[in-house]
Amino acid sequence: MAPAADKDLFDHVETTFPSLPPFSKAVPTAPLLRISLQKLANGDQSEEARLWDTCRDVGFFYLDMRMGDSGPVDVDGVKENEIDGNAILDEKDRLFELMKDMYALPAEEKVKYDRTAEGIYFGYKSFGRNILDKKGTRDRNEYWNVSKNDVLGDSEPQPNPDVIKEKRPLFASYVTHTHAITTLIMRILNDKLGLQPGTFAEWHRLHGPSGDQVRLIHVPPQPPDDRTLSNGEHTDFGSVTVLFNKVGGLQIRLPPGMNPIPPSDVDDPSTIGKVKYSQDGSEMTAEEDSEWAYVVPIPGHAVINLGDAMTKFSAGVLRSNIHRVISPPGAQADCERYSLVYFTRPEYDVKLRHLGAESEIIMEHLKKTGRENEVEEVYTSREWVNKMSLGRRDMTTWSHSGGKKMDNLRQGVKT
Numbered sequence: 068m069a070p071a072a073d074k075d076l077f078d079h080v081e082t083t084f085p086s087l088p089p090f091s092k093a094v095p096t097a098p099l100l101r102i103s104l105q106k107l108a109n110g111d112q113s114e115e116a117r118l119w120d121t122c123r124d125v126g127f128f129y130l131d132m133r134m135g136d137s138g139p140v141d142v143d144g145v146k147e148n149e150i151d152g153n154a155i156l157d158e159k160d161r162l163f164e165l166m167k168d169m170y171a172l173p174a175e176e177k178v179k180y181d182r183t184a185e186g187i188y189f190g191y192k193s194f195g196r197n198i199l200d201k202k203g204t205r206d207r208n209e210y211w212n213v214s215k216n217d218v219l220g221d222s223e224p225q226p227n228p229d230v231i232k233e234k235r236p237l238f239a240s241y242v243t244h245t246h247a248i249t250t251l252i253m254r255i256l257n258d259k260l261g262l263q264p265g266t267f268a269e270w271h272r273l274h275g276p277s278g279d280q281v282r283l284i285h286v287p288p289q290p291p292d293d294r295t296l297s298n299g300e301h302t303d304f305g306s307v308t309v310l311f312n313k314v315g316g317l318q319i320r321l322p323p324g325m326n327p328i329p330p331s332d333v334d335d336p337s338t339i340g341k342v343k344y345s346q347d348g349s350e351m352t353a354e355e356d357s358e359w360a361y362v363v364p365i366p367g368h369a370v371i372n373l374g375d376a377m378t379k380f381s382a383g384v385l386r387s388n389i390h391r392v393i394s395p396p397g398a399q400a401d402c403e404r405y406s407l408v409y410f411t412r413p414e415y416d417v418k419l420r421h422l423g424a425e426s427e428i429i430m431e432h433l434k435k436t437g438r439e440n441e442v443e444e445v446y447t448s449r450e451w452v453n454k455m456s457l458g459r460r461d462m463t464t465w466s467h468s469g470g471k472k473m474d475n476l477r478q479g480v481k482t
């Protein structure tokens with residue numbers, strides 16, 4: 068069966084953001100499904116089926132956060148799980164404004180909040196601090212990781228500049244609203260997998276101690292003669308990621324059988340220009356590059372993707388797809404690019420292992436792929452998050468931070 072995809076995606080949605088040049092028409096784009104948050108919140112069965120399909124096929128989808136005049140939806144009588152897409156969109160706009168102030172701070176001020184030396188990944192990461200490949204190529208972004216448990220008051224406050232400290236209530240509200248979305252998505256996947264009700268919810272409690280965080284990313288325009296990746300190919304290592312951006316640049320490697328939406332105007336004057344796709348600056352072959360498709364930002368929508376933990380729990384029934392970030396195509400290459408990400412991860416003590424004993428669907432998949440007797444490499448979530456997040460800041464640990472041991476998690480073959 069062909070993967071769930073929407074080849075007519077752009078016939079139905081507006082993709083232009085105020086004050087930004089339109090997304091280039093000259094590049095191939097990903098035919099991701101658009102899922103309605105409102106329908107999911109109301110228990111719409113066919114929307115849940117679309118979510119299930121796309122999480123197995125590609126593990127990436129758009130979530131339409133707009134909920135019209137309906138107001139928040141109470142999904143299970145628990146106030147903190149209330150679904151309010153409109154509030155998230157409003158808070159997202161305020162956090163995008165905040166990013167301009169955060170990144171306008173002097174570099175010497177920002178680096179005071181880099182806590183890598185203490186083994187802590189919350190705080191500031193400066194340009195080039197992460198390694199993208201085995202050759203030691205450096206990233207081209209700066210970002211701030213803001214801890215969920217910190218802003219909710221569950222743990223000691225992390226050191227942060229005033230510009231962030233003053234916005235703790237905004238972060239707390241954004242985290243609470245966004246966590247409710249990830250809880251709903253995981254609840255649907257939990258039930259579709261046939262797991263004991265509440266299994267994923269118990270491992271991802273709002274106040275549970277975990278590596279959950281908001282990441283605020285800034286990528287300045289790259290020099291016209293040196294435009295390339297700002298973040299190399301990777302999979303996310305947590306459970307569910309919620310992303311907002313306005314400027315293009317995110318690409319996913321399409322799974323087998325999923326074809327990109329072709330460029331609608333190859334002569335668009337805002338053509339892609341000279342972008343070097345490979346991390347060492349050499350040209351990638353046309354065949355290699357044809358596997359990649361841009362994820363076009365859509366107003367009112369988040370891009371959601373699953374991370375390695377969901378693939379690990381489901382033994383590959385659910386897909387954690389490879390993606391990367393490149394200099395924005397066309398006229399957007401000259402824009403400042405900001406992204407707002409919320410990462411959920413299993414709580415620190417949760418063991419990352421497959422749930423074959425708890426789910427017939429997962430066990431069937433293990434049998435089908437000849438892995439029912441395979442000995443697993445089991446980490447706790449804390450071990451895994453530390454290894455993956457800090458490992459990329461040092462060449463000696465890079466090769467352990469996501470390479471071969473996790474290759475089996477990246478396949479996500481559909482049952």
Ligand SMILES: [Fe+2]
Pocket residue numbers: 301302303390
């Ligand atoms: Fe990512």
